[in-house]
Amino acid sequence: MSELKQFPENFLWGGAIAANQVEGAFDEDGKGLSISDVVKVVRPEDRKKMKIPFPTTAEVQEALNDTNHKNYPKRYGIDFYHRYKEDIALFKELGFKTLRISIAWGRIFPNGDDATPNEAGLKFYDNLFDELNKHGIEPVVTLSHYETPLNLTLTYKGWTNRKLVDFFAKYAETVFERYKDKVKYWITFNEINCILMAPYIGGAFLRDHVADGELLQAQFQSAHHQFLASAKAVEALHRIIPDGKIGCMVVGMINYPNSPHPDDVMTALTDQRNTFFFTDVMTRGHYPAYMTSFFKENGITIQKEAEDDAILKNNVVDYVALSYYMSSVSARPETEGEKAAGNLLSSLKNPYLEASDWGWQIDPKGLRTLLNMFYDRYEKPLFVVENGLGAFDEVEDDGSIHDDYRIAYLREHIKEMGKAIEDGVDLIGYTAWGPIDLISFSTSEMSKRYGFIYVDQDDYGNGSLKRSKKDSFYWYQKVIETNGEEL
Ligand code: BG6
Numbered sequence: 001m002s003e004l005k006q007f008p009e010n011f012l013w014g015g016a017i018a019a020n021q022v023e024g025a026f027d028e029d030g031k032g033l034s035i036s037d038v039v040k041v042v043r044p045e046d047r048k049k050m051k052i053p054f055p056t057t058a059e060v061q062e063a064l065n066d067t068n069h070k071n072y073p074k075r076y077g078i079d080f081y082h083r084y085k086e087d088i089a090l091f092k093e094l095g096f097k098t099l100r101i102s103i104a105w106g107r108i109f110p111n112g113d114d115a116t117p118n119e120a121g122l123k124f125y126d127n128l129f130d131e132l133n134k135h136g137i138e139p140v141v142t143l144s145h146y147e148t149p150l151n152l153t154l155t156y157k158g159w160t161n162r163k164l165v166d167f168f169a170k171y172a173e174t175v176f177e178r179y180k181d182k183v184k185y186w187i188t189f190n191e192i193n194c195i196l197m198a199p200y201i202g203g204a205f206l207r208d209h210v211a212d213g214e215l216l217q218a219q220f221q222s223a224h225h226q227f228l229a230s231a232k233a234v235e236a237l238h239r240i241i242p243d244g245k246i247g248c249m250v251v252g253m254i255n256y257p258n259s260p261h262p263d264d265v266m267t268a269l270t271d272q273r274n275t276f277f278f279t280d281v282m283t284r285g286h287y288p289a290y291m292t293s294f295f296k297e298n299g300i301t302i303q304k305e306a307e308d309d310a311i312l313k314n315n316v317v318d319y320v321a322l323s324y325y326m327s328s329v330s331a332r333p334e335t336e337g338e339k340a341a342g343n344l345l346s347s348l349k350n351p352y353l354e355a356s357d358w359g360w361q362i363d364p365k366g367l368r369t370l371l372n373m374f375y376d377r378y379e380k381p382l383f384v385v386e387n388g389l390g391a392f393d394e395v396e397d398d399g400s401i402h403d404d405y406r407i408a409y410l411r412e413h414i415k416e417m418g419k420a421i422e423d424g425v426d427l428i429g430y431t432a433w434g435p436i437d438l439i440s441f442s443t444s445e446m447s448k449r450y451g452f453i454y455v456d457q458d459d460y461g462n463g464s465l466k467r468s469k470k471d472s473f474y475w476y477q478k479v480i481e482t483n484g485e486e487l
Contacts, residue, residue, distance in 0.1 A: 006418035007484040012138060012429025015091065015452075016100035016386050017080070018145040018190065021438040023104060024077035026069075029120035032110025033150040035158075035204050036074045038063035042443040044459065050443060052198045056208045060154070070461045073444045078436065078455045079465055084128055087436055090453055090467060092135040095480035099137050100385050100431040101128070102145035102190065105171055112149035112167050113156075117174050125175075129182040139183045140385065140431065142249065143172055143233060145190035146441065148204035158204030159195075159222035162303075165229045172233035176240040186237055186246040187321050187385065188230040193250045193278040195223050201441075217300050224302050227281050231315035238315075245318040247383060248282040250275050252322030254363075254370040258331035258348055268330035276377070279320055283378045285313040319428065320374055323386030324413070327353070327366035356409075357391050358448060364412035371420040371427060381428045387413055388433035390440065390448040393470065401454050401470035410476070411487045418484060432476070436467065452476050 020036035027033070038060050042050045055063075069075045080087060091099055105112065107121030132139050148158065156163055176186075195202030196219055199210075203222040210218045230248060237246040253275050257268040273290060280288045286309065295302065328347035331337065338349040341359030353361040367387070374382055389409035393401050410432060421427050434450030437457075445459045452473040457463035478486050 006421045008421075009483070011427075011483060012098040012140070012383070012431070013480040013484075014096040014098035014100065014137070014140075014429070014431045015094075015435025016140075016431035016433050017436065017438060018102045018142070018147075018441075019104035019107075020074050020077075020102075020145065020147045021434075021441060022077045022080035022436070024075065024079045025081035026075040028081065029107070029124065030110055030118040031104060031121060032106035032112070033064075034104060034106045034147040035150055035153055035200065036146050037072060038150065039074060039201075039444060040071050041073050041445060041459070044445065044447070047443060052201070052442070054198075054200045054207050057154070057206050058208075060150070060206065073439045073446070073459075073461060076461060078438055078457060081124070083465070083467075085131055086467065087453075088131050088135060088137065090469075091137060091435065094435070094452060094473065094477050096137050096435075097480070098140055098185075098429060098431060099132060100140040100142065100187075102142035102147065103175060104147045105144060106147065106149040108174060109149065109167070109171055110151075112152035112164075112171075122174075122178055125179065126182075129179060133182060138185065140185040140187065140383075140429075141175075141179075141183050142187040142190050143175070144168070144188065146201050153204045153206060157206070157209040158200075159225050160203065160205050160209060160218050162225055162305075164204075165225050165232065168229040169232035169236065172229075173236045173240065176236055176244075180241045180244075184241065184244045186233075186244060187249045188233050188246065188282075188317070189226055190249055191251045191323060192223070192226055192230070192248060192282075193275055195219050195226070196274055197251075216298055220295070220300050221302060223278070224304070224308075228308060228311055230282055230317070231311045234315040234317055235311075247319040247321045248279060248317045249321040249323070249385060250278050252324040252367075252370055252374075252384075254327045254366045254373070255330045255347075256327060256350065256366075258329050258335060258337070261332065263332040264330065264335075267332050271328070271330040279374070279378065281312060282317050283320060283380055285316045317380075319381040319383055320378060321383040321385040322370075322374070323433070324367050324370065324384060325387065325433075326360040327363040327370075328361075356389055360390070362389075362409060364409075364416045367413055368416040368420045368423070371417065371425045372423055375420075375425040379426075381426045383428050384417060384430045386431065386433040388450040390434075390450050392447055393437075393449045393454060395454065395468075399468055401468070403470045403472045406450075406470070406472045407475045410472070414479065414484060414487060435476075 255271040257264040436453040437451035437455040
Protein backbone atom coordinates (compact mmCIF):
# COMPACT_ATOMS: atom_id res chain seq x y z
CA MET A 1 0.00 0.00 0.00
CA SER A 2 1.36 3.41 -0.86
CA GLU A 3 1.44 5.95 1.95
CA LEU A 4 -0.17 8.64 -0.12
CA LYS A 5 -3.77 9.46 0.60
CA GLN A 6 -4.55 11.78 -2.22
CA PHE A 7 -8.09 11.06 -3.28
CA PRO A 8 -10.92 12.49 -1.17
CA GLU A 9 -13.37 10.02 0.38
CA ASN A 10 -16.23 10.98 -1.93
CA PHE A 11 -14.12 10.89 -5.10
CA LEU A 12 -16.26 9.85 -8.07
CA TRP A 13 -14.48 6.84 -9.60
CA GLY A 14 -16.11 5.31 -12.63
CA GLY A 15 -16.31 5.11 -16.39
CA ALA A 16 -17.73 7.07 -19.32
CA ILE A 17 -19.70 5.97 -22.36
CA ALA A 18 -21.76 7.80 -24.98
CA ALA A 19 -25.16 6.81 -26.37
CA ASN A 20 -24.06 6.90 -30.01
CA GLN A 21 -21.16 4.52 -29.38
CA VAL A 22 -22.92 1.92 -27.25
CA GLU A 23 -26.69 1.93 -27.49
CA GLY A 24 -27.39 0.72 -31.02
CA ALA A 25 -31.17 0.34 -31.56
CA PHE A 26 -30.77 3.42 -33.74
CA ASP A 27 -34.35 3.36 -35.02
CA GLU A 28 -36.18 1.68 -32.15
CA ASP A 29 -38.94 3.08 -29.96
CA GLY A 30 -39.34 6.22 -32.02
CA LYS A 31 -35.72 7.40 -32.01
CA GLY A 32 -34.83 9.81 -34.82
CA LEU A 33 -31.54 9.57 -36.70
CA SER A 34 -28.56 11.43 -35.33
CA ILE A 35 -25.55 12.84 -37.12
CA SER A 36 -23.50 9.83 -35.95
CA ASP A 37 -25.87 7.30 -37.51
CA VAL A 38 -24.72 8.31 -40.99
CA VAL A 39 -20.98 8.24 -40.39
CA LYS A 40 -19.41 5.36 -42.29
CA VAL A 41 -16.92 2.96 -40.75
CA VAL A 42 -13.23 3.41 -41.61
CA ARG A 43 -11.88 -0.02 -42.51
CA PRO A 44 -8.43 -0.96 -41.13
CA GLU A 45 -6.83 -0.68 -44.58
CA ASP A 46 -8.09 2.92 -44.89
CA ARG A 47 -7.03 4.05 -41.43
CA LYS A 48 -3.99 5.91 -42.71
CA LYS A 49 -6.12 7.94 -45.12
CA MET A 50 -8.69 8.67 -42.44
CA LYS A 51 -10.05 12.19 -42.31
CA ILE A 52 -12.43 13.67 -39.79
CA PRO A 53 -15.83 13.42 -41.51
CA PHE A 54 -17.16 16.64 -43.00
CA PRO A 55 -19.77 15.32 -45.44
CA THR A 56 -21.87 17.04 -48.06
CA THR A 57 -25.67 16.80 -48.27
CA ALA A 58 -25.27 14.31 -51.12
CA GLU A 59 -23.01 12.10 -49.01
CA VAL A 60 -25.50 12.12 -46.15
CA GLN A 61 -28.23 11.23 -48.62
CA GLU A 62 -26.15 8.31 -49.85
CA ALA A 63 -25.74 7.09 -46.25
CA LEU A 64 -29.48 7.40 -45.70
CA ASN A 65 -30.12 5.22 -48.72
CA ASP A 66 -27.63 2.61 -47.54
CA THR A 67 -29.55 0.00 -45.60
CA ASN A 68 -26.46 -2.13 -45.00
CA HIS A 69 -26.22 -1.08 -41.38
CA LYS A 70 -22.93 -2.93 -40.98
CA ASN A 71 -21.32 0.02 -42.75
CA TYR A 72 -22.50 2.28 -39.92
CA PRO A 73 -21.52 0.61 -36.64
CA LYS A 74 -22.98 3.40 -34.51
CA ARG A 75 -26.37 2.18 -35.64
CA TYR A 76 -25.85 -1.08 -33.73
CA GLY A 77 -23.23 -0.14 -31.09
CA ILE A 78 -22.69 -2.88 -28.51
CA ASP A 79 -26.43 -3.28 -27.98
CA PHE A 80 -26.33 -1.45 -24.65
CA TYR A 81 -29.94 -0.44 -25.30
CA HIS A 82 -31.01 -4.01 -24.62
CA ARG A 83 -28.18 -5.14 -22.37
CA TYR A 84 -27.77 -2.20 -20.02
CA LYS A 85 -28.79 -4.20 -16.95
CA GLU A 86 -26.09 -6.80 -17.52
CA ASP A 87 -23.52 -4.05 -18.17
CA ILE A 88 -24.48 -2.01 -15.14
CA ALA A 89 -24.17 -5.14 -12.98
CA LEU A 90 -20.58 -5.42 -14.23
CA PHE A 91 -19.93 -1.76 -13.46
CA LYS A 92 -21.29 -2.40 -9.98
CA GLU A 93 -18.91 -5.32 -9.61
CA LEU A 94 -16.08 -2.98 -10.62
CA GLY A 95 -17.14 -0.80 -7.70
CA PHE A 96 -18.13 2.22 -9.80
CA LYS A 97 -19.30 5.22 -7.82
CA THR A 98 -20.39 6.89 -11.02
CA LEU A 99 -21.18 6.24 -14.67
CA ARG A 100 -21.04 8.99 -17.24
CA ILE A 101 -23.53 8.43 -20.05
CA SER A 102 -25.13 10.67 -22.64
CA ILE A 103 -28.77 10.95 -23.59
CA ALA A 104 -29.39 10.52 -27.30
CA TRP A 105 -31.26 13.77 -27.98
CA GLY A 106 -33.10 12.05 -30.85
CA ARG A 107 -34.67 9.51 -28.48
CA ILE A 108 -36.36 12.42 -26.70
CA PHE A 109 -37.03 14.73 -29.65
CA PRO A 110 -36.65 12.54 -32.76
CA ASN A 111 -36.42 15.51 -35.13
CA GLY A 112 -34.97 17.96 -32.65
CA ASP A 113 -37.75 20.47 -33.34
CA ASP A 114 -40.77 18.37 -32.29
CA ALA A 115 -43.53 19.97 -30.24
CA THR A 116 -43.70 17.12 -27.72
CA PRO A 117 -41.16 14.59 -26.49
CA ASN A 118 -41.17 10.90 -27.29
CA GLU A 119 -42.43 9.05 -24.22
CA ALA A 120 -40.71 5.76 -25.13
CA GLY A 121 -37.35 7.54 -25.22
CA LEU A 122 -37.94 9.23 -21.88
CA LYS A 123 -38.94 5.87 -20.41
CA PHE A 124 -35.73 4.20 -21.56
CA TYR A 125 -33.59 6.66 -19.57
CA ASP A 126 -35.97 6.41 -16.60
CA ASN A 127 -35.24 2.70 -16.51
CA LEU A 128 -31.53 3.24 -17.02
CA PHE A 129 -31.25 5.79 -14.19
CA ASP A 130 -33.35 3.58 -11.91
CA GLU A 131 -30.98 0.72 -12.58
CA LEU A 132 -27.96 2.90 -11.77
CA ASN A 133 -29.54 4.28 -8.64
CA LYS A 134 -30.53 0.78 -7.54
CA HIS A 135 -26.82 -0.07 -7.56
CA GLY A 136 -25.77 3.17 -5.89
CA ILE A 137 -24.03 4.42 -9.05
CA GLU A 138 -24.31 8.18 -9.49
CA PRO A 139 -25.21 9.08 -13.09
CA VAL A 140 -23.30 11.92 -14.76
CA VAL A 141 -25.24 12.86 -17.87
CA THR A 142 -24.04 14.64 -21.00
CA LEU A 143 -26.82 16.34 -22.94
CA SER A 144 -25.04 16.31 -26.28
CA HIS A 145 -22.29 13.87 -27.19
CA TYR A 146 -22.10 13.95 -30.99
CA GLU A 147 -25.80 13.07 -31.22
CA THR A 148 -27.50 16.14 -32.70
CA PRO A 149 -30.68 14.98 -34.48
CA LEU A 150 -29.93 14.70 -38.19
CA ASN A 151 -33.06 16.66 -39.07
CA LEU A 152 -31.50 19.73 -37.44
CA THR A 153 -28.59 19.35 -39.83
CA LEU A 154 -30.66 18.84 -42.96
CA THR A 155 -33.39 21.40 -42.23
CA TYR A 156 -31.55 24.11 -40.27
CA LYS A 157 -27.83 23.71 -41.17
CA GLY A 158 -27.03 22.60 -37.65
CA TRP A 159 -25.57 24.94 -35.08
CA THR A 160 -24.94 27.70 -37.63
CA ASN A 161 -28.64 28.42 -37.08
CA ARG A 162 -29.65 30.27 -33.92
CA LYS A 163 -32.91 28.31 -33.77
CA LEU A 164 -30.98 25.39 -32.32
CA VAL A 165 -30.39 27.35 -29.12
CA ASP A 166 -34.06 27.11 -28.19
CA PHE A 167 -34.49 23.56 -29.45
CA PHE A 168 -31.63 22.55 -27.17
CA ALA A 169 -32.95 24.59 -24.24
CA LYS A 170 -36.31 22.88 -24.58
CA TYR A 171 -34.67 19.46 -24.68
CA ALA A 172 -32.56 20.32 -21.61
CA GLU A 173 -35.60 21.54 -19.64
CA THR A 174 -37.55 18.44 -20.60
CA VAL A 175 -34.93 16.04 -19.29
CA PHE A 176 -34.17 18.13 -16.18
CA GLU A 177 -37.88 18.08 -15.27
CA ARG A 178 -38.21 14.39 -15.95
CA TYR A 179 -35.06 13.22 -14.17
CA LYS A 180 -34.71 15.86 -11.45
CA ASP A 181 -34.94 13.25 -8.69
CA LYS A 182 -32.63 10.79 -10.41
CA VAL A 183 -29.73 12.78 -11.85
CA LYS A 184 -27.73 15.51 -10.09
CA TYR A 185 -24.59 15.81 -12.25
CA TRP A 186 -24.94 17.13 -15.78
CA ILE A 187 -22.65 18.18 -18.62
CA THR A 188 -23.84 20.34 -21.52
CA PHE A 189 -21.76 19.57 -24.64
CA ASN A 190 -19.15 16.87 -24.99
CA GLU A 191 -15.80 18.37 -26.06
CA ILE A 192 -17.41 21.63 -27.13
CA ASN A 193 -14.09 22.86 -28.57
CA CYS A 194 -14.09 20.01 -31.10
CA ILE A 195 -16.16 22.26 -33.35
CA LEU A 196 -12.82 23.78 -34.41
CA MET A 197 -11.49 20.43 -35.56
CA ALA A 198 -14.69 18.57 -36.47
CA PRO A 199 -17.35 20.99 -37.73
CA TYR A 200 -19.84 18.25 -38.62
CA ILE A 201 -19.56 16.18 -35.45
CA GLY A 202 -19.30 19.25 -33.23
CA GLY A 203 -21.43 21.75 -35.14
CA ALA A 204 -23.78 19.45 -37.07
CA PHE A 205 -23.46 21.38 -40.33
CA LEU A 206 -22.38 20.08 -43.73
CA ARG A 207 -19.62 21.08 -46.10
CA ASP A 208 -22.03 22.58 -48.63
CA HIS A 209 -23.77 24.61 -45.92
CA VAL A 210 -20.80 26.94 -45.84
CA ALA A 211 -19.58 29.20 -48.65
CA ASP A 212 -15.90 29.11 -49.64
CA GLY A 213 -13.77 30.99 -47.15
CA GLU A 214 -16.57 31.11 -44.57
CA LEU A 215 -15.72 28.04 -42.51
CA LEU A 216 -14.10 29.83 -39.56
CA GLN A 217 -17.01 32.26 -39.40
CA ALA A 218 -19.46 29.33 -39.33
CA GLN A 219 -17.47 27.50 -36.66
CA PHE A 220 -17.31 30.47 -34.30
CA GLN A 221 -20.91 31.50 -34.93
CA SER A 222 -21.98 27.92 -34.14
CA ALA A 223 -19.82 27.98 -31.01
CA HIS A 224 -21.59 31.18 -29.97
CA HIS A 225 -24.94 29.43 -30.34
CA GLN A 226 -23.68 26.52 -28.29
CA PHE A 227 -22.48 28.88 -25.55
CA LEU A 228 -25.96 30.37 -25.40
CA ALA A 229 -27.56 26.93 -25.40
CA SER A 230 -25.22 25.85 -22.64
CA ALA A 231 -25.98 28.98 -20.60
CA LYS A 232 -29.72 28.43 -21.01
CA ALA A 233 -29.28 24.85 -19.82
CA VAL A 234 -27.32 26.11 -16.80
CA GLU A 235 -30.14 28.54 -15.99
CA ALA A 236 -32.75 25.78 -16.27
CA LEU A 237 -30.72 23.32 -14.22
CA HIS A 238 -30.28 25.76 -11.33
CA ARG A 239 -34.00 26.54 -11.42
CA ILE A 240 -35.27 22.96 -11.76
CA ILE A 241 -32.63 21.00 -9.79
CA PRO A 242 -31.27 23.43 -7.17
CA ASP A 243 -29.08 20.74 -5.60
CA GLY A 244 -27.71 19.71 -9.02
CA LYS A 245 -24.40 20.61 -10.66
CA ILE A 246 -23.75 21.31 -14.31
CA GLY A 247 -20.39 21.51 -16.05
CA CYS A 248 -18.92 22.34 -19.41
CA MET A 249 -16.60 19.86 -21.08
CA VAL A 250 -13.64 20.27 -23.43
CA VAL A 251 -10.97 18.27 -25.16
CA GLY A 252 -8.28 18.83 -22.56
CA MET A 253 -5.25 19.61 -24.65
CA ILE A 254 -1.93 20.89 -23.39
CA ASN A 255 0.23 22.58 -26.03
CA TYR A 256 3.98 22.56 -25.43
CA PRO A 257 6.22 24.93 -27.37
CA ASN A 258 8.52 22.99 -29.69
CA SER A 259 11.49 25.04 -28.46
CA PRO A 260 12.25 28.11 -26.32
CA HIS A 261 12.10 30.19 -29.51
CA PRO A 262 9.75 33.07 -28.59
CA ASP A 263 7.67 32.43 -31.72
CA ASP A 264 7.15 28.79 -30.70
CA VAL A 265 6.08 29.93 -27.26
CA MET A 266 3.56 32.37 -28.73
CA THR A 267 2.25 29.69 -31.10
CA ALA A 268 1.79 27.31 -28.17
CA LEU A 269 -0.14 29.98 -26.26
CA THR A 270 -2.35 30.64 -29.28
CA ASP A 271 -3.00 26.91 -29.69
CA GLN A 272 -3.71 26.57 -25.98
CA ARG A 273 -6.53 29.04 -26.47
CA ASN A 274 -8.32 26.48 -28.67
CA THR A 275 -9.12 24.89 -25.33
CA PHE A 276 -9.20 27.87 -22.98
CA PHE A 277 -11.40 30.10 -25.15
CA PHE A 278 -14.30 27.70 -24.60
CA THR A 279 -13.83 27.24 -20.86
CA ASP A 280 -13.14 30.97 -20.46
CA VAL A 281 -16.54 31.87 -21.90
CA MET A 282 -18.47 29.26 -19.94
CA THR A 283 -16.78 29.78 -16.57
CA ARG A 284 -16.21 33.55 -16.67
CA GLY A 285 -19.35 34.42 -18.59
CA HIS A 286 -17.81 36.60 -21.28
CA TYR A 287 -15.60 36.49 -24.35
CA PRO A 288 -11.91 36.90 -23.47
CA ALA A 289 -10.08 39.97 -24.78
CA TYR A 290 -7.68 37.92 -26.93
CA MET A 291 -10.57 36.83 -29.16
CA THR A 292 -11.24 40.40 -30.26
CA SER A 293 -7.95 40.55 -32.11
CA PHE A 294 -8.31 36.98 -33.38
CA PHE A 295 -11.76 37.76 -34.82
CA LYS A 296 -10.46 40.96 -36.40
CA GLU A 297 -7.47 39.27 -38.00
CA ASN A 298 -9.68 36.52 -39.41
CA GLY A 299 -12.59 38.65 -40.56
CA ILE A 300 -15.02 37.01 -38.14
CA THR A 301 -18.09 38.86 -36.87
CA ILE A 302 -20.18 37.09 -34.28
CA GLN A 303 -23.86 37.87 -34.77
CA LYS A 304 -25.24 38.57 -31.31
CA GLU A 305 -28.64 39.61 -30.01
CA ALA A 306 -28.94 42.28 -27.33
CA GLU A 307 -29.56 39.79 -24.53
CA ASP A 308 -26.68 37.42 -25.33
CA ASP A 309 -24.01 38.99 -23.13
CA ALA A 310 -26.29 38.90 -20.10
CA ILE A 311 -27.29 35.29 -20.75
CA LEU A 312 -23.63 34.26 -20.81
CA LYS A 313 -22.74 36.40 -17.81
CA ASN A 314 -25.53 35.18 -15.55
CA ASN A 315 -25.22 31.46 -16.22
CA VAL A 316 -21.73 30.14 -15.72
CA VAL A 317 -21.04 26.48 -15.12
CA ASP A 318 -20.45 24.88 -11.71
CA TYR A 319 -17.46 22.77 -12.73
CA VAL A 320 -15.13 22.11 -15.65
CA ALA A 321 -14.95 18.63 -17.14
CA LEU A 322 -12.32 17.48 -19.61
CA SER A 323 -11.14 14.55 -21.64
CA TYR A 324 -7.44 13.84 -21.68
CA TYR A 325 -5.70 11.38 -23.96
CA MET A 326 -2.51 13.02 -25.19
CA SER A 327 -0.51 16.22 -25.36
CA SER A 328 0.52 18.30 -28.32
CA VAL A 329 3.57 20.23 -29.56
CA SER A 330 3.20 23.64 -31.19
CA ALA A 331 5.74 25.26 -33.48
CA ARG A 332 5.99 28.40 -35.57
CA PRO A 333 4.57 27.76 -39.04
CA GLU A 334 7.84 27.39 -40.94
CA THR A 335 8.92 24.42 -38.75
CA GLU A 336 9.22 21.05 -40.43
CA GLY A 337 8.97 17.86 -38.46
CA GLU A 338 7.47 14.44 -38.07
CA LYS A 339 3.82 14.41 -37.07
CA ALA A 340 2.04 12.42 -34.38
CA ALA A 341 -1.57 11.27 -34.70
CA GLY A 342 -4.80 11.93 -32.82
CA ASN A 343 -8.54 11.60 -33.41
CA LEU A 344 -9.19 15.33 -33.60
CA LEU A 345 -5.77 16.88 -33.74
CA SER A 346 -2.34 16.06 -34.97
CA SER A 347 0.79 17.64 -33.60
CA LEU A 348 4.55 17.54 -34.02
CA LYS A 349 6.14 14.45 -32.57
CA ASN A 350 7.40 14.84 -29.01
CA PRO A 351 10.72 12.96 -28.69
CA TYR A 352 10.17 12.44 -24.96
CA LEU A 353 6.93 10.52 -25.32
CA GLU A 354 5.81 7.08 -26.44
CA ALA A 355 2.71 6.61 -28.55
CA SER A 356 -0.28 4.26 -28.57
CA ASP A 357 -1.02 1.71 -31.33
CA TRP A 358 -2.90 4.56 -33.01
CA GLY A 359 0.01 7.01 -32.71
CA TRP A 360 -1.45 9.13 -29.90
CA GLN A 361 1.33 10.52 -27.70
CA ILE A 362 1.05 9.20 -24.16
CA ASP A 363 1.77 11.87 -21.55
CA PRO A 364 0.57 11.27 -17.97
CA LYS A 365 2.60 14.17 -16.58
CA GLY A 366 0.86 16.52 -18.98
CA LEU A 367 -2.39 15.71 -17.17
CA ARG A 368 -1.03 17.00 -13.85
CA THR A 369 0.21 20.18 -15.51
CA LEU A 370 -3.04 20.71 -17.38
CA LEU A 371 -5.17 20.21 -14.26
CA ASN A 372 -3.03 22.81 -12.52
CA MET A 373 -3.43 25.20 -15.44
CA PHE A 374 -7.22 24.86 -15.35
CA TYR A 375 -7.40 25.23 -11.60
CA ASP A 376 -5.04 28.24 -11.51
CA ARG A 377 -7.26 29.88 -14.09
CA TYR A 378 -10.76 29.19 -12.74
CA GLU A 379 -10.57 27.84 -9.17
CA LYS A 380 -13.60 25.70 -9.95
CA PRO A 381 -13.96 21.95 -9.34
CA LEU A 382 -12.51 19.85 -12.15
CA PHE A 383 -13.67 16.45 -13.37
CA VAL A 384 -11.64 14.18 -15.68
CA VAL A 385 -14.52 12.56 -17.55
CA GLU A 386 -12.52 10.74 -20.25
CA ASN A 387 -9.08 9.18 -20.31
CA GLY A 388 -7.86 5.83 -21.55
CA LEU A 389 -5.84 3.79 -23.98
CA GLY A 390 -7.28 2.57 -27.26
CA ALA A 391 -5.39 -0.66 -28.01
CA PHE A 392 -5.61 -4.04 -29.73
CA ASP A 393 -6.47 -6.79 -27.26
CA GLU A 394 -5.77 -10.47 -27.68
CA VAL A 395 -8.07 -13.13 -26.27
CA GLU A 396 -6.11 -16.17 -25.01
CA ASP A 397 -7.35 -19.70 -25.55
CA ASP A 398 -8.79 -19.78 -22.05
CA GLY A 399 -10.64 -16.52 -22.69
CA SER A 400 -8.37 -14.34 -20.54
CA ILE A 401 -7.09 -10.95 -21.77
CA HIS A 402 -3.80 -9.68 -20.38
CA ASP A 403 -3.96 -5.94 -20.98
CA ASP A 404 -1.02 -4.83 -18.87
CA TYR A 405 -0.39 -1.94 -21.36
CA ARG A 406 -3.80 -0.50 -20.45
CA ILE A 407 -3.14 -0.88 -16.74
CA ALA A 408 0.23 0.87 -17.15
CA TYR A 409 -1.37 3.78 -19.02
CA LEU A 410 -4.17 4.26 -16.49
CA ARG A 411 -1.90 3.80 -13.47
CA GLU A 412 0.42 6.58 -14.58
CA HIS A 413 -2.45 8.96 -15.30
CA ILE A 414 -4.11 8.26 -11.96
CA LYS A 415 -0.78 8.85 -10.18
CA GLU A 416 -0.49 12.24 -11.82
CA MET A 417 -4.07 13.12 -10.87
CA GLY A 418 -3.15 12.27 -7.30
CA LYS A 419 -0.21 14.66 -7.51
CA ALA A 420 -2.45 17.37 -8.92
CA ILE A 421 -4.74 16.93 -5.92
CA GLU A 422 -1.70 17.31 -3.66
CA ASP A 423 -0.84 20.46 -5.62
CA GLY A 424 -4.18 21.83 -4.42
CA VAL A 425 -6.43 21.07 -7.40
CA ASP A 426 -10.06 20.38 -6.49
CA LEU A 427 -10.62 17.25 -8.59
CA ILE A 428 -13.99 15.65 -7.96
CA GLY A 429 -13.85 12.52 -10.08
CA TYR A 430 -12.40 10.35 -12.80
CA THR A 431 -14.37 8.37 -15.36
CA ALA A 432 -12.18 6.20 -17.57
CA TRP A 433 -13.27 6.25 -21.20
CA GLY A 434 -15.03 3.17 -22.54
CA PRO A 435 -15.00 0.91 -19.45
CA ILE A 436 -16.68 -1.58 -21.73
CA ASP A 437 -15.39 -1.90 -25.33
CA LEU A 438 -17.42 0.30 -27.65
CA ILE A 439 -17.52 1.68 -31.18
CA SER A 440 -14.68 4.11 -31.80
CA PHE A 441 -15.72 7.70 -32.31
CA SER A 442 -13.18 8.48 -35.02
CA THR A 443 -13.09 5.27 -37.06
CA SER A 444 -16.24 3.43 -35.90
CA GLU A 445 -14.15 0.29 -35.54
CA MET A 446 -14.28 -2.19 -32.65
CA SER A 447 -10.67 -3.30 -32.66
CA LYS A 448 -9.60 -0.10 -30.93
CA ARG A 449 -10.56 -1.12 -27.43
CA TYR A 450 -10.57 0.90 -24.23
CA GLY A 451 -12.50 -1.41 -21.92
CA PHE A 452 -12.00 -3.27 -18.67
CA ILE A 453 -14.78 -5.42 -20.11
CA TYR A 454 -14.24 -7.11 -23.46
CA VAL A 455 -17.10 -7.28 -25.95
CA ASP A 456 -17.06 -10.09 -28.49
CA GLN A 457 -17.72 -8.13 -31.67
CA ASP A 458 -15.39 -7.42 -34.59
CA ASP A 459 -15.02 -4.46 -36.96
CA TYR A 460 -17.64 -5.93 -39.26
CA GLY A 461 -20.33 -6.34 -36.63
CA ASN A 462 -19.81 -10.10 -36.21
CA GLY A 463 -19.64 -11.74 -32.81
CA SER A 464 -21.69 -13.01 -29.89
CA LEU A 465 -21.58 -9.67 -28.01
CA LYS A 466 -20.63 -11.69 -24.95
CA ARG A 467 -18.99 -9.61 -22.22
CA SER A 468 -15.85 -10.84 -20.42
CA LYS A 469 -13.38 -9.40 -17.92
CA LYS A 470 -9.86 -8.33 -18.83
CA ASP A 471 -6.98 -8.21 -16.31
CA SER A 472 -7.57 -4.47 -16.05
CA PHE A 473 -11.04 -5.21 -14.65
CA TYR A 474 -9.58 -6.66 -11.45
CA TRP A 475 -6.91 -3.98 -11.31
CA TYR A 476 -9.39 -1.06 -11.56
CA GLN A 477 -11.69 -2.77 -9.07
CA LYS A 478 -8.81 -2.67 -6.56
CA VAL A 479 -8.02 0.95 -7.38
CA ILE A 480 -11.58 1.95 -6.55
CA GLU A 481 -11.77 -0.28 -3.49
CA THR A 482 -8.63 1.34 -2.04
CA ASN A 483 -9.67 4.84 -3.20
CA GLY A 484 -6.62 5.12 -5.43
CA GLU A 485 -4.10 3.97 -2.84
CA GLU A 486 -3.29 0.68 -4.49
CA LEU A 487 -2.24 1.24 -8.07
C1 BG6 B 1 -13.21 11.63 -27.34
C2 BG6 B 1 -14.70 11.45 -27.52
O1 BG6 B 1 -12.76 12.59 -28.23
O2 BG6 B 1 -12.39 10.56 -27.61
C3 BG6 B 1 -15.18 10.01 -27.41
O3 BG6 B 1 -15.41 12.24 -26.62
C4 BG6 B 1 -14.20 9.11 -28.13
O4 BG6 B 1 -16.48 9.95 -27.95
C5 BG6 B 1 -12.85 9.23 -27.45
O5 BG6 B 1 -14.60 7.80 -28.27
C6 BG6 B 1 -11.79 8.31 -28.02
O6 BG6 B 1 -11.69 8.51 -29.40
P1 BG6 B 1 -11.71 7.30 -30.43
O7 BG6 B 1 -11.66 7.92 -31.74
O8 BG6 B 1 -10.52 6.48 -30.11
O9 BG6 B 1 -12.98 6.56 -30.17
